[in-house]
Amino acid sequence: MSDRTPMRQLRRAARIPVLRMGLFGLAAALLLALPASGYGKSDASGSAKKDQLEVFSWWTGGGEAHGLAKLITIWNKSHPTVPFKNETVAGGAGSNAKAVLAQRLAAHKPPDSFQGHAGAELLDYIKAGQVEPIDFIYKKYGFNKIMPKQLISQITYKGHLYSVPVNIHRANILWFNPSVLKKAGIQGAPATWDAFIADLKLAKKANVIPLALAQDWTQKHLLETVMIATLGPSGWSSLWKKGGDWSSPKVTTALNRFKELLTYTNSDAQSLTWQDASKLVADGKAAFNVMGDWADGYFRIDLKKTPNKGYGWAAVPGTNGVYDWLSDSFTLPKGAPHRAAAVQWLGFLGSRKAQDTFMPVKAAIPARQDANAKLYDTYLKWALKQWKTDKLAGSLTHGVVASNAWNTDVDSALGLFVQSKNVAKFQSALVSAAKKRAG
Ligand code: GAL
Numbered sequence: 047m048s049d050r051t052p053m054r055q056l057r058r059a060a061r062i063p064v065l066r067m068g069l070f071g072l073a074a075a076l077l078l079a080l081p082a083s084g085y086g087k088s089d090a091s092g093s094a095k096k097d098q099l100e101v102f103s104w105w106t107g108g109g110e111a112h113g114l115a116k117l118i119t120i121w122n123k124s125h126p127t128v129p130f131k132n133e134t135v136a137g138g139a140g141s142n143a144k145a146v147l148a149q150r151l152a153a154h155k156p157p158d159s160f161q162g163h164a165g166a167e168l169l170d171y172i173k174a175g176q177v178e179p180i181d182f183i184y185k186k187y188g189f190n191k192i193m194p195k196q197l198i199s200q201i202t203y204k205g206h207l208y209s210v211p212v213n214i215h216r217a218n219i220l221w222f223n224p225s226v227l228k229k230a231g232i233q234g235a236p237a238t239w240d241a242f243i244a245d246l247k248l249a250k251k252a253n254v255i256p257l258a259l260a261q262d263w264t265q266k267h268l269l270e271t272v273m274i275a276t277l278g279p280s281g282w283s284s285l286w287k288k289g290g291d292w293s294s295p296k297v298t299t300a301l302n303r304f305k306e307l308l309t310y311t312n313s314d315a316q317s318l319t320w321q322d323a324s325k326l327v328a329d330g331k332a333a334f335n336v337m338g339d340w341a342d343g344y345f346r347i348d349l350k351k352t353p354n355k356g357y358g359w360a361a362v363p364g365t366n367g368v369y370d371w372l373s374d375s376f377t378l379p380k381g382a383p384h385r386a387a388a389v390q391w392l393g394f395l396g397s398r399k400a401q402d403t404f405m406p407v408k409a410a411i412p413a414r415q416d417a418n419a420k421l422y423d424t425y426l427k428w429a430l431k432q433w434k435t436d437k438l439a440g441s442l443t444h445g446v447v448a449s450n451a452w453n454t455d456v457d458s459a460l461g462l463f464v465q466s467k468n469v470a471k472f473q474s475a476l477v478s479a480a481k482k483r484a485g
Contacts, residue, residue, distance in 0.1 A: 096129075097127060097128050097384055097386075097387060098128060098129050098130075098131045098384060098387065099121070099125070099128050099129070099130050099131060099158050099159070099384060099387040099388065099390075099391050100131045100133050100157040100158045100159075100383065100384065101130060101131070101132065101133060101157060101158060101159050101160070101376070101391065102133045102134070102135075102143070102147060102150075102157035102159070102160035102161065103132075103133075103134050103143070103160070103161040103374075104134060104135055104136065104137055104138070104139070104140045104141075104142070104143035104161070105134060105408075106134045106135075106136040107136065107138065107319065107320075107321050108321040108344045108348040108349075109321070109340050109341065109342075109343035109344030109347065109348055109408065109409065110340055110343065110408055112343065112347050112348070112407050112408070113343060113404050113405070113407040113408025113409070114132070114134075114404070114408070116403050116404060116407050117400060117403060117404040118130045118132060120399065120400065120403050121391070121394060121400075124394070125387075125390065125394075128384070128387045128390065133157050135147075138260075138261075138263060138264070138319060138320045138321075139263040139264075139267075139320075139443060139444060140161070141261075141262070141263050143161075144450065147160055151171075151174070151176045151379070154381055156176070156379035156380070156381055156382055156383075157379065157382070157383075158379070158382045158383060158384045158385070158387055158388040158391065159376045159377060159378065159379070159382065159388045159391055159392065160376065160377055160379060161374055161375070161376060162177075162209060162375060162376075162377050162445070163372055163373065163374065163375065163441075163444050163445025163446060164197060164200040164201050164209065164211055164372070164373040164375045164445070164446065165200045165372075165373075165440055165445050165446035165447065166286075166445060166446065166447060166448050166449045166452070167444075167445025167446075167449065167450060168200070168201060168208060168209055168375065168377070168445070169203060169449065170449050170450050170451075171208075171377060172203045172208050173203075175380065176379060176380055177208055177209070177377040177378060177379055177380060178208075178377075178378045178379070178380055179206035179207060179208055180207055180208060180209070180210070180378050180389075180392060181206055181207050183207075183210065183378075183389065183392050183393055183396070184207050186393065187393055187396055187397075189210065189396045189414075190207070192414050192415055192416055193211060193396075193413050193414060193415065194214075194413075194415060196438060197211055197214065197373055197413060200373070200440075200446065201375055208377065209375035209376055209377045210375055210376050210392045210395045210396045211373040211374065211375040211396075211413035212373075212374050212375065212376065212395050212396075212400070212401060212404060212405070212412070212413055213373060213374050213401070213404070213405050213408070213410035213411065213412055213413055214371055214372075214373050214410060214411050214412075214413055214433065215338050215339055215340060215371065215372050215373065215374070215410045215441075215444070216338065216339045216369055216370060216371060216410075216411075216429055216432075216433075217267060217270065217271065217338045217339075217370040217371070217372060217441045217443065217444060218271040218274060218275075218336070218361055218362040218365045218368065218369075218370035218439075219336065219337060219338065219339055219341070219359050219360075219361070219362065220235055220236075220334055220335075220336055220359065220360050220361065220362045220363065221324065221327055221334065221335045221336070221337060221341055221345075221357055221358070221359050222235055222327065222333060222334045222335075222357070222358050222359070222360075223327050223328065223330055223332070223333060223356075223357060223358075224354070224355065224356075224357070224358045225330060226249070226252070226254055226327075226330050226332070226333045227245075227249075227333060227358075229252055230245075230248045230249050230251070230252035230254065230333060231248050231252075232245045232248050232249065232333065234360075235358065235359070235360035235363075236360075236363050237360070237361075237363055237364075237366060238363055238364060239275065239276075239303065239363055239364055241363065242363040243306065245333070245334075246307075246310040246333075246334070249310075249332075249333035249334070250310065252333075254330070254331060254332055254333050255310075255311070255312045255326060255331060255332035255333070256310035256311075256332070256333055256334065257307060257310045257311050257332070257333070257334050257335065257336070258311070258312060258323040258324070258326040258327055258331075258332035258334070258335040259308075259311035259312060259315040259318075259323055259335075260315055260318040260319055260320050260322055260323035261315065261316055261317070261318060261319065261320075262316070262457065262460070262461065263443055263457075264315075264320050264323065264337065265315070265460060265464060266442065266443045266453075266456060266457065266460055267336065267337065267338070267443045267444075268304070268307065268336045269300075269304050269460065270370065270441060270442045270443055271336055271362040271365060271370060272300050272303050272304045272307065272362075273285075273297070273300040273304075274362075274364075274365055274368060274370055274439045275300075275303075275362055275363060275364030275365045276296055276297075276299050276300035276303060276364065277296050277297070277300060278368075279368050279437045279438065279439040281296060282439050282447075283439065283440065283447070285297075285447075285480065286440075286447040286448060286484065287484060288484045288485060289484070290480055290484060292473065292476045292477040292480045293473065293474075293477050297473060297476070298469065298473060301463075301469045301472055301473055302469055305467055305469060308464070308467075312326070312332070320337055320341070321344055321348075323335050323337070324337060324341045324344050324345065324349075325349065327357065328345055328349045328351055328356060328357060336362055338372070338444070339409055339410060339425065339426075339429060340408060340409050340410065341409070342359070342409035342423070342425040342426065343407060343408050343409030344409075345357045346409070346423060346425075347407060353423065353424035353425055354424060359425060359428075365439075367435070367436050367437060368436055368437050368438075368439050369432060369433055369436035369437070369438050369439070370439045370440075370441055371438055371439070371440065371441060371446065372440070372441040372444035372445065372446050373413060373446075374410075375413075376391070376392060376395055378392060396413075396414070398412075398414055398416060398417065398418075401413065401414050401417065402417055402418050402421050405417075405422070405426070406421045406422050406423060406426065409423075409425065409426060410426075410429075411426060411429050411430050411433055417430070442456065448483065449483065451483060452479060452480075452483035452484075455475075455478075455479035455482065455483060456476065456479060458475075459472055459475035459476055459479065460472070462475070463475075
């Protein structure tokens with residue numbers, strides 16, 4: 047990982063989402079996230095507190111909560127004296143959770159373990175001195191031999207390992223409703239940009255929402271896939287290095303394409319969660335949606351849809367052969383109130399049993415390469431194959447290529463763009479953000 051995010055930026059990154067969610071929202075989220083009696087080994091009366099494991103994530107909604115529940119069940123069974131305390135803050139992609147976490151870390155009230163995406167997002171926590179290196183866990187279990195090298199490099203800083211990845215998600219998936227496509231005269235999933243636009247037109251004619259969209263982070267998620275489609279994986283990765291050319295005509299093309307896509311989306315996007323947008327597709331009210339592969343868990347388990355019948359998928363047009371990847375990984379925060387439990391947890395999380403229990407339900411391929419493929423459903427079998435041959439592109443929205451601070455700058459520019467639709471202004475804001483943040 048490169049060294050690019052000063053602590054100052056992290057603090058700033060923490061502040062801006064707080065403003066975006068509003069003080070009231072933050073207060074409510076903090077109330078949910080902070081136990082009344084505080085942290086540490088003793089409660090208000092000073093007596094010893096029972097051992098437990100406080101794990102912080104944002105997996106509360108459809109699809110993801112079910113997977114986590116399965117994991118909690120096997121944790122509690124195998125660690126009966128250390129019950130799992132599920133500390134979640136609702137909001138897809140950590141849109142609220144990250145702000146709450148930043149407050150807790152600043153107040154030296156960390157959970158025992160928190161979710162941090164492998165890559166630049168994890169680097170923020172490392173550089174702020176908020177997480178411990180965990181080489182000893184890797185040494186004990188040999189995880190680095192069983193996880194992909196590219197992934198290991200994204201959780202290593204100055205020769206030390208800092209988190210345990212539980213999965214690898216894919217962001218660039220175009221989900222669709224096969225019956226809606228058929229009714230609209232669309233011949234399967236489009237593979238090119240021109241075919242995509244032609245299909246969106248057909249869907250519009252058939253009176254369905256051509257492309258279901260949800261709130262802000264999902265718009266950035268869509269944008270990143272359009273950019274990867276337009277620039278290719280190496281053009282995309284060069285944007286995140288010092289001197290990356292954000293003013294290039296290819297970036298302009300990508301932003302214009304994104305602008306065009308927005309004209310095919312639902313007008314209430316801002317008030318919808320990612321699950322709401324997926325449901326529009328499942329219910330036959332929309333033809334397509336671009337979302338990460340956690341949507342497979344939601345379609346299959348929450349909405350009880352059959353793969354390839356109730357829902358279908360393909361790479362986002364123009365990204366066939368590219369895996370826009372991200373990984374949920376868990377950390378050992380400095381000052382974890384139940385450190386020994388947290389160490390056990392990280393060992394558990396890297397195990398085949400934990401990953402093969404959690405991931406078939408949450409819907410991601412496991413970080414371990416020795417998964418039992420039989421346990422994984424239709425979409426995931428496909429993803430397991432694709433991972434082996436695809437080129438990699440790191441996700442922006444989910445913390446691989448850019449720090450929290452850089453992401454926040456992109457969010458602000460994107461928020462303004464969605465209102466103004468001014469591509470030139472948007473691009474120049476992105477150029478400025480890169481100048482400020484690339485390191
Ligand atoms: C991502 C996370 C996924 C999933 C998704 C939607 O950032 O890595 O595991 O939770 O957000 O909430």
